[in-house]
Amino acid sequence: MGSTERIRNxxxxxxxxxxxGHQMVVVPSAMSGETNRLLGLAKELxxxxxxxxxxxxxxxxxxxxxxxxxxxxxxxxxxxxxxxxSYAGWQVPVKTNSAYTKARIESIDDARVRAxxxxxxxxxxxxxxxxxxxxxxxxxxRGGSDTSAVAVAAAMKAHExxxxxxxxxxxxxxxxxxxxxxxxxxxxxEEMLEMASLGSKVLQIRxxxxxxxxxxxxxxxxxxxxxxxxxxxxxxxxxxxxxxxxEKMEQAVVSGIAFNRDEAKISVLGVPDKPGIAYQILGAVAxxxxxxxxxxxxxxxxxxxxxxxTVHRNDxxxxxxxxxxxxxxxxxxxxxxxxTKICKVSIVGIGMRSHVGVAAKMFRHLSExxxxxxxxxxxxxxxxxxxxxxxxxxxxxxLHRAFDLDQPAS
Amino acid sequence: MGSTERIRNxxxxxxxxxxxGHQMVVVPSAMSGETNRLLGLAKELxxxxxxxxxxxxxxxxxxxxxxxxxxxxxxxxxxxxxxxxSYAGWQVPVKTNSAYTKARIESIDDARVRAxxxxxxxxxxxxxxxxxxxxxxxxxxRGGSDTSAVAVAAAMKAHExxxxxxxxxxxxxxxxxxxxxxxxxxxxxEEMLEMASLGSKVLQIRxxxxxxxxxxxxxxxxxxxxxxxxxxxxxxxxxxxxxxxxEKMEQAVVSGIAFNRDEAKISVLGVPDKPGIAYQILGAVAxxxxxxxxxxxxxxxxxxxxxxxTVHRNDxxxxxxxxxxxxxxxxxxxxxxxxTKICKVSIVGIGMRSHVGVAAKMFRHLSExxxxxxxxxxxxxxxxxxxxxxxxxxxxxxLHRAFDLDQPAS
Numbered sequence: 001m002g003s004t005e006r007i008r009n010x011x012x013x014x015x016x017x018x019x020x021g022h023q024m025v026v027v028p029s030a031m032s033g034e035t036n037r038l039l040g041l042a043k044e045l046x047x048x049x050x051x052x053x054x055x056x057x058x059x060x061x062x063x064x065x066x067x068x069x070x071x072x073x074x075x076x077x078x079x080x081x082x083x084x085x086s087y088a089g090w091q092v093p094v095k096t097n098s099a100y101t102k103a104r105i106e107s108i109d110d111a112r113v114r115a116x117x118x119x120x121x122x123x124x125x126x127x128x129x130x131x132x133x134x135x136x137x138x139x140x141x142r143g144g145s146d147t148s149a150v151a152v153a154a155a156m157k158a159h160e161x162x163x164x165x166x167x168x169x170x171x172x173x174x175x176x177x178x179x180x181x182x183x184x185x186x187x188x189x190e191e192m193l194e195m196a197s198l199g200s201k202v203l204q205i206r207x208x209x210x211x212x213x214x215x216x217x218x219x220x221x222x223x224x225x226x227x228x229x230x231x232x233x234x235x236x237x238x239x240x241x242x243x244x245x246x247e248k249m250e251q252a253v254v255s256g257i258a259f260n261r262d263e264a265k266i267s268v269l270g271v272p273d274k275p276g277i278a279y280q281i282l283g284a285v286a287x288x289x290x291x292x293x294x295x296x297x298x299x300x301x302x303x304x305x306x307x308x309x310t311v312h313r314n315d316x317x318x319x320x321x322x323x324x325x326x327x328x329x330x331x332x333x334x335x336x337x338x339x340t341k342i343c344k345v346s347i348v349g350i351g352m353r354s355h356v357g358v359a360a361k362m363f364r365h366l367s368e369x370x371x372x373x374x375x376x377x378x379x380x381x382x383x384x385x386x387x388x389x390x391x392x393x394x395x396x397x398x399l400h401r402a403f404d405l406d407q408p409a410s
Numbered sequence: 411m412g413s414t415e416r417i418r419n420x421x422x423x424x425x426x427x428x429x430x431g432h433q434m435v436v437v438p439s440a441m442s443g444e445t446n447r448l449l450g451l452a453k454e455l456x457x458x459x460x461x462x463x464x465x466x467x468x469x470x471x472x473x474x475x476x477x478x479x480x481x482x483x484x485x486x487x488x489x490x491x492x493x494x495x496s497y498a499g500w501q502v503p504v505k506t507n508s509a510y511t512k513a514r515i516e517s518i519d520d521a522r523v524r525a526x527x528x529x530x531x532x533x534x535x536x537x538x539x540x541x542x543x544x545x546x547x548x549x550x551x552r553g554g555s556d557t558s559a560v561a562v563a564a565a566m567k568a569h570e571x572x573x574x575x576x577x578x579x580x581x582x583x584x585x586x587x588x589x590x591x592x593x594x595x596x597x598x599x600e601e602m603l604e605m606a607s608l609g610s611k612v613l614q615i616r617x618x619x620x621x622x623x624x625x626x627x628x629x630x631x632x633x634x635x636x637x638x639x640x641x642x643x644x645x646x647x648x649x650x651x652x653x654x655x656x657e658k659m660e661q662a663v664v665s666g667i668a669f670n671r672d673e674a675k676i677s678v679l680g681v682p683d684k685p686g687i688a689y690q691i692l693g694a695v696a697x698x699x700x701x702x703x704x705x706x707x708x709x710x711x712x713x714x715x716x717x718x719x720t721v722h723r724n725d726x727x728x729x730x731x732x733x734x735x736x737x738x739x740x741x742x743x744x745x746x747x748x749x750t751k752i753c754k755v756s757i758v759g760i761g762m763r764s765h766v767g768v769a770a771k772m773f774r775h776l777s778e779x780x781x782x783x784x785x786x787x788x789x790x791x792x793x794x795x796x797x798x799x800x801x802x803x804x805x806x807x808x809l810h811r812a813f814d815l816d817q818p819a820s
Contacts, residue, residue, distance in 0.1 A: 004451055004454040004455050007455060008455060011455075038478060041414055041478075041482055042481075042482060042485050044414040045414050045417060045418060045421075045482060045485045045486040045489055046485060046489060047485065047488040047489035047491075051488070053484075053488060053493065053494070053495065054485060054488055056495070057481045057482075057484045057485045057488070057494075057495075057496055058481070058485070060477060060480070060481035060484070060496055060498070061477075061478055061481035061482060061485075063477075064474035064475075064477045064478045064481075065474075067470060067471075067473075067474045067477075068448060068451075068471050068474045070470070071452075071467045071468070071470035071471035071474075072451055072452060072455060072467075072471060074463075074467045074470075075452050075455045075456060075457065075464060075467045075468070075471075076455040078457040078461070078463060078464055078467070079455055079456060079457035081457075083463065084463070084467075085463065085466070085467075086467055086470055088470070088547070090500070091545050091546075135501050136501075137498070
């Protein structure tokens with residue numbers, strides 16, 4: 001929510017749903033820029049070494065942003081003639097563990113909220129925050145408002161959880177790369193997880209995981225849609241993330257093309273092929289808090305093998321340094337080589353589970369475009385390839401066309 | 411507290427006190443301008459008719475200002491190397507009644523705070539706010555941070571409650587009117603009450619009443635004093651408000667000269683002198699929610715009397731209209747006259763109790779300056795006169811000199 005004008009529009013939209021007979025619980029984020037403003041003030045004052053005590057105060061500080069926007073939304077709802085009440089996380093309460101700045105929700109008490117709903121009120125609950133068992137305020141980390149909304153929907157056993165974002169749904173791929181990209185009317189939970197983690201940054205992945213765990217039907221839709229559009233039209237807009245494998249899921253083999261160019265490739269060459277080398281290499285990387293994505297180990301030749309993986313580009317130099325100085329000598333490996341100019345392109349689809357030849361079709365189309373595949377990684381519902389960064393758009397467009405994603409779902 | 415620079419200075423000052431061996435509880439106000447900014451947003455969205463539900467949300471909103479500044483102060487204290495923790499009102503808890511936007515503190519639980527102090531932490535508690543018995547956030551109204559500080563000091567049985575303000579203490583009168591005005595080293599609680607209500611707007615009167623009720627020694631001192639001045643010097647700076655009538659109190663007959671020009675005088679002339687007229691006049695005024703200050707009833711002549719009182723200038727026209735249209739006809743009084751160009755000047759001093767002739771001395775000096783006295787009102791520790799507004803500065807200066815207030819206390 002940005003200005004008071006935006007808050008007023010949210011209130012009108014919520015009032016429309018409520019007047020149509022729905023019991024409404026609303027979980028707003030902070031006004032835009034507010035969380036950054038607050039954390040900026042903290043940074044100006046920040047202690048040299050950040051202890052847990054510091055993170056506790058950061059949460060105390062950041063939580064005020066959602067408390068303010070929630071109170072303002074309740075006021076705007078009252079101005080619309082709706083009875084409304086706002087609650088901070090601790091008032092519900094939304095109980096979390098004590099991991100300040102990245103807390104996990106443990107339970108939500110729905111009694112107070114249910115009583116208000118029964119009394120005809122619209123209930124506003126602060127997103128992003130909760131309270132631990134010692135009454136300390138906690139926050140869920142960036143994007144936590146989505147997670148809060150899903151958690152509240154799960155606790156209330158809501159009919160549907162509507163997430164209003166700055167996009168109007170989940171697309172077959174990024175429309176900036178493929179203008180023919182189509183909005184998906186439904187997408188399965190598993191596909192959504194792959195799409196989110198692979199770069200279709202529509203929803204925080206934690207909120208999707210949460211929705212999956214509690215089977216909360218989740219609809220992603222646009223906050224820019226005029227508040228006064230027909231409610232039946234709005235109810236069908238956006239993309240519904242589902243958890244039931246109905247027959248419809250069987251039809252589309254591939255739902256979307258995900259991609260990112262945030263990663264870099266690193267290979268350790270000439271590694272003696274004996275038990276434990278994966279652990280020796282990746283254990284050292286993990287100990288340095290570096291996250292690894294695609295991992296490939298080639299077949300052995302002459303008792304030696306090559307071991308490759310990708311990391312975030314920001315971690316590239318540090319990882320190469322670590323491997324060169326410590327791991328290669330310890331392993332008796334040959335050398336470390338790497339490449340930052342790569343990208344990862346994935347086809348995602350729950351239908352791949354039961355369709356053979358989907359990966360082969362992907363490889364064929366890339367080959368027809370003259371694109372060399374450097375690494376391959378597969379799972380039940382996605383196939384990813386690492387290729388030269390310069391071919392990214394070409395690959396995405398070719399695959400989008402090859403899997404008929406520009407055609408309306410039949 | 412204004413900028414992060416100001417917050418850092420507060421932290422350094424608190425750290426200085428703590429390092430000198432004091433257990434410290436700090437009650438900050440919101441960053442300057444923040445409460446107005448938040449309430450301004452609410453006003454933009456405000457419902458047509460403000461219900462109790464609206465006031466609840468206003469408190470929810472406004473309380474975020476102090477929560478943010480408290481967290482920032484705790485962070486700044488940590489940056490200074492102090493262990494520190496901040497608590498919102500509900501976390502202590504500071505229990506209040508449910509009168510949103512003007513709640514009264516009912517109790518403060520000191521257990522959590524004491525445990526932190528014993529563990530060597532500086533405790534920061536949000537000012538201005540509390541929580542009612544149903545876990546709703548409440549605020550104490552404007553200036554409520556002072557009241558919070560005093561209440562916390564009372565609950566903790568603090569050695570002293572230091573209130574840092576934008577003035578460096580309580581003066582014998584306003585230095586803008588009398589350059590020779592002197593800072594009082596001590597002032598009695600009763601004098602402070604009179605000074606505050608008569609216009610020396612140093613502290614919220616509620617906080618002084620609270621201090622009196624719980625006998626919390628209260629020191630008013632300047633937040634503009636450099637944080638690194640010698641701690642013994644700072645401990646003696648400002649003005650200490652005391653509750654014990656020690657011998658020192660006996661010495662100064664008059665402690666200060668208060669004045670204001672916010673009032674207007676109204677007289678009902680030719681009122682039949684019979685029982686109940688004061689009630690008939692002032693009852694009607696009180697029913698209209700108009701506050702009355704000085705009240706004078708002249709002696710009766712020919713069975714008629716004149717009845718005069720002062721009200722705030724903003725209420726003048728409304729009061730005259732009310733009296734003329736309703737009260738004068740009902741009473742059979744003659745007419746209503748009034749004057750907005752008046753001021754009230756008071757001498758305040760606990761020593762007046764045991765000294766005769768203090769009021770007479772006041773009247774003599776005003777007479778010597780050719781100032782006509784329109785109304786007189788006295789109490790045990792103050793004597794107020796209503797005079798023509800144009801003589802205000804002259805009267806204040808003459809009285810300040812007459813009672814030797816420009817001389818250091820002996």
